[in-house]
Amino acid sequence: MDNNVNLDFLKRLAKGIVHHFGKNCEVVIHDLKSDTLQKTIIEIENGHVTNRKIGDGASHIVLDTITNEEDKLEDSIGYLTKSHDGRILKSSSIYIRDEDDEPIGIFCINYDITELTIAENSIKSLLESKEEKKEVEEIPQNVNDLLDNLIEQSVKLIGKPVALMSKEDKIKSIQYLNDAGAFLITKSGDKISKYFGISKYSIYNYIDVKR
Structure with missing residues (x-):
């Protein structure tokens, strides 16, 4: 610094x-x-x-x-x-x-x-019949956990498991990960390509696809 x-x-x-x-x-x-x-x-x-x-x-x-x-x-x-x-x-x-x-x-x-x-939820349960659940961001312990979190978020973005994703779905996920900075993490390309069942060469092609 x-x-x-x-x-x-x-x-x-x-x-x-x-x-x-x-x-x-x-x-x-x-x-x-x-x-x-x-x-x-x-x-x-x-x-x-x-x-x-x-x-x-x-x-x-x-x-x-x-x-x-x-x-x-x-x-x-x-x-x-x-x-x-x-x-x-x-x-x-x-x-x-x-x-x-x-x-x-x-x-x-x-x-x-x-x-x-x-304590708040216990009190609300006495006063309300329904409570809206809010999703909050997880603080990772290390960059490997951070990468896992980003991959999980990219899958949630599509709304279906990788096994059911089309090529277009995977392109959208890869571009989300690129925008989020996932590829700045060392060896992230290896993990991401394995997770989505694509080659590292495909990753770079997906990133360059026009939106």
Whole structure:
């Protein structure tokens, strides 16, 4: 990360936040200038919340940042995510920018609200007869999990299992994965081609198909 950013202050801020909010609060600092997506986390407090540690890899928001134009990037406050083991988190992601306003890192807060959600659902069950279920984004433990999540999302987009997909369906899935930054992950092409039953050569052809 750029030396002009006061990383020591950000680390102290992270410690202060988790000490204030307790063991259910995790703070993560991602380095967007890391040489590899496998190692973007340079600081983490209360890593037990998502079972991650310093040296672990990118999350969805890191890929979103890399694949989107800088002027379209905005801080995200108070959105819902979930941990690898299914716990519900309330998350906020704030961009760390250099003196030229270029994003060079992300300061993330993840607060485990699972117990609060259980209590809320118990109360709602007494007051309401029906409750709409909302799907929330999962925070992966590593880039392999991140790739699995993206593949799962590409299948949900089509609405049918791979075995029933037409060529056009697979093209749509591959283009979704490309837009989401999946192919920035090392050796993702091998896994994706095997999953969809196509060659790596076909993947590149599918990406180039006009929409």
